[in-house]
Amino acid sequence: MKITLLLGFLFVELIYKVSATNIVCYFLSTNGYVSVLPEKINPNLCSHINYAFVNVSKDGSLAYGNEEIDVNQNLYKRVAALKSKNPYLKVLFSIGGGDSTAMFTQVASDKSKRSNLANSAKKFLETYNFDGIDVDWEFPDPNQRDDFLNLISDLRRGLGSKWILTAALPSQPTNAYNCPEIFKLLDFANVMSYDFFGPWSKSTGQNSALFPSSKDSEYGKKYTNLANTALNWINAGANPNKMNMGVAFYGWQFTLTNPTAHGLHAPIIATKTTSATFTKICKEYTHWTKVWDDEQKNPYRYSGDQWIGYDDEKSIALKTQHILLKKYAGIMIWHLGADDINGECGGRTQTLLKDINDEIKKDNGKK
Numbered sequence: 274m275k276i277t278l279l280l281g282f283l284f285v286e287l288i289y290k291v292s293a294t295n296i297v298c299y300f301l302s303t304n305g306y307v308s309v310l311p312e313k314i315n316p317n318l319c320s321h322i323n324y325a326f327v328n329v330s331k332d333g334s335l336a337y338g339n340e341e342i343d344v345n346q347n348l349y350k351r352v353a354a355l356k357s358k359n360p361y362l363k364v365l366f367s368i369g370g371g372d373s374t375a376m377f378t379q380v381a382s383d384k385s386k387r388s389n390l391a392n393s394a395k396k397f398l399e400t401y402n403f404d405g406i407d408v409d410w411e412f413p414d415p416n417q418r419d420d421f422l423n424l425i426s427d428l429r430r431g432l433g434s435k436w437i438l439t440a441a442l443p444s445q446p447t448n449a450y451n452c453p454e455i456f457k458l459l460d461f462a463n464v465m466s467y468d469f470f471g472p473w474s475k476s477t478g479q480n481s482a483l484f485p486s487s488k489d490s491e492y493g494k495k496y497t498n499l500a501n502t503a504l505n506w507i508n509a510g511a512n513p514n515k516m517n518m519g520v521a522f523y524g525w526q527f528t529l530t531n532p533t534a535h536g537l538h539a540p541i542i543a544t545k546t547t548s549a550t551f552t553k554i555c556k557e558y559t560h561w562t563k564v565w566d567d568e569q570k571n572p573y574r575y576s577g578d579q580w581i582g583y584d585d586e587k588s589i590a591l592k593t594q595h596i597l598l599k600k601y602a603g604i605m606i607w608h609l610g611a612d613d614i615n616g617e618c619g620g621r622t623q624t625l626l627k628d629i630n631d632e633i634k635k636d637n638g639k640k
Contacts, residue, residue, distance in 0.1 A: 294596075294633050295517050295603025297321045297439075297463055298626070300352055301610055303370065305339045307348065308610020316355035318626045320603070321363045321437075323407045323463075324352055326370035327397065333380045333389030335368060335397050349401040356402075365437060366397060369409040377410040381420035384427070391431025398436055405437025407463070415448035422451050429458045441465060444502050452510030459515060463605040464506060467521035469497035470582065472546040476538040477529070479582040481521045482569035483592050488537050498569065499592060503601065517603040518596050522551045522611035522625055524583025535575040537566065550611035551625060554583055555618035589625050593632035604629055 298319035301308040303326050316322070328336040337343045356362045369377060380386040394406045406428065413421045429438050441463045446452060456462065470478030478497065485494035485501065495501055499518055507513050528545035529535055549558075554574070558581070561574035570591045573582045584592070596604055606626065616622040 293602075294636075295320050295461060295605075296626075296629060296633070297323060297517050297603065297605040299323045299325050299367065299606060299608040301325050301608045302342060302348060303338055305342060307342060308608060309614050311348070311351040311355060313614050314355060314609060315623055315626075316359040316362050318623060318630050319359075319362060319606075321365060322352060322355065322609075323365045323367040323439075324349065324403070325367040325407075325608070326373075326409065327366045327368045329368055329373055329376040329380060329390065331376055331379055333383070333386030334393040335366075335390070349403075353402040363404040363437060364402075365405040365407045365439065366394075366401075366403055367407040367409050367441070368394070369411065371411050373409070374411060374413075377413070377424070378417065378420075381410075381413070381417065381424040384423075387424055387427040388431070390424075391428050394428065395431065395436070398432075405439065405460070406432065407439045407441060409441040411441075412443050412447075413449040418449050418451055421449055422454055425455055425458050439463060442506070444469065445496055446506050446509035446511070450509070452506070456510070456512040456515050461515040461517055461602050462511065463517045464502065464519055465605075465607070466499040466502045466519045467607065468525075471525045471548075472543060474525075474527075474541065474543060474546075476540055477527050477536070477573070477580045477582065478538060479566070479569055479571045479573070480523070480525045481519075481584060481592075482566075482571050482582075483588065483595060484569055486537055486566065486568045500595065503599065513599070513601050516601050517605040518592075518601055519605040519607060520589060520592050520625075520629075521584060521607055522609075523548050523607075524551075524554060524581045526579060526581040529575070529578045529580055532578040535562075535580055536564075537569075537573070539580065541580070549581060549583070551583065551585070552611065552613045552617065554581065555585075555613060555624075584625070586624060586628050589628050590632050593629050594636075597632065597636045 296319050330336045342348050353364050437460045467481035482498040485498050526547045526549050527541040530540035561576035563574050565572050571588045613624040
């Protein structure tokens with residue numbers, strides 16, 4: 274047992290000494306839902322695990338997302354315990370999330386509440402043996418530009434250099450972000466380069482295309498693919514050496530207006546849009562017609578009036594290769610529980626995450 278553990282540590286040490294590429298894995302536990310048990314996760318496949326989410330209270334203090342699960346069932350500690358299997362792993366709290374805008378708005382505009390947030394964050398980190406805080410404010414308005422910068426600045430000052438400070442950023446930069454100053458303060462940022470299409474859309478489209486399609490509008494070519502999303506952030510002042518590009522382990526499923534029109538940008542009934550994890554797609558959608566879009570470097574499937582754009586092993590590998598080629602800081606994954614954790618499709622557990630690691634190892638071998 275001790276020999277096996279020692280060999281595991283040596284393997285991880287080799288990976289992380291050779292490569293500085295971040296692999297930021299989000300662990301989803303929200304509203305009483307836990308996407309995957311910590312004990313099912315191979316911690317050697319991630320450089321960072323972000324526990325999503327911890328809530329932000331109106332006075333600026335942090336609050337449990339679900340005390341029964343997070344504390345009474347020791348989920349915080351069970352996730353932090355993964356560090357015992359990977360000495361290089363860092364575990365962070367992701368604060369906020371999709372429904373936190375109102376609270377962030379109150380806290381970020383008030384200096385005393387920002388101070389409360391920094392103090393509360395330190396207490397959480399010390400109590401549960403985490404290594405940092407990831408700010409997930411979805412999303413500040415342009416008139417909150419100073420508030421967002423002040424929030425990050427005060428957290429940086431409060432946390433000092435002892436703890437990691439990161440932020441989740443939307444797929445496109447807006448005037449809400451003072452990029453040059455924010456990136457000076459952050460250890461790195463996680464760009465959500467997915468959700469390019471979804472329930473708000475009027476036609477089929479890839480959740481996270483790598484490159485534009487010739488069928489895209491001019492807007493689509495510039496804004497609805499990972500490659501140009503990264504360039505847009507860099508042009509806005511982001512530091513590419515601190516920028517992790519997001520990949521999605523799920524897809525958006527649309528209901529076609531006309532089942533015979535089942536290509537890219539086919540009309541849809543937007544109110545009937547749902548999402549599906551990679552595991553569900555690879556298990557249940559095998560009878561659907563699969564199409565590889567060689568322009569966007571992504572697959573899609575259709576059956577009857579149903580259409581889904583998603584990522585598979587090939588598209589994830591190509592995204593990883595692109596991120597490595599451009600020498601960005603790394604890759605961010607949303608989320609661990611959507612992967613084929615148990616190897617139900619092809620017998621390979623954590624399929625997509627292993628594909629990412631395989632590409633990084635190949636890249637290391639070229640150096």
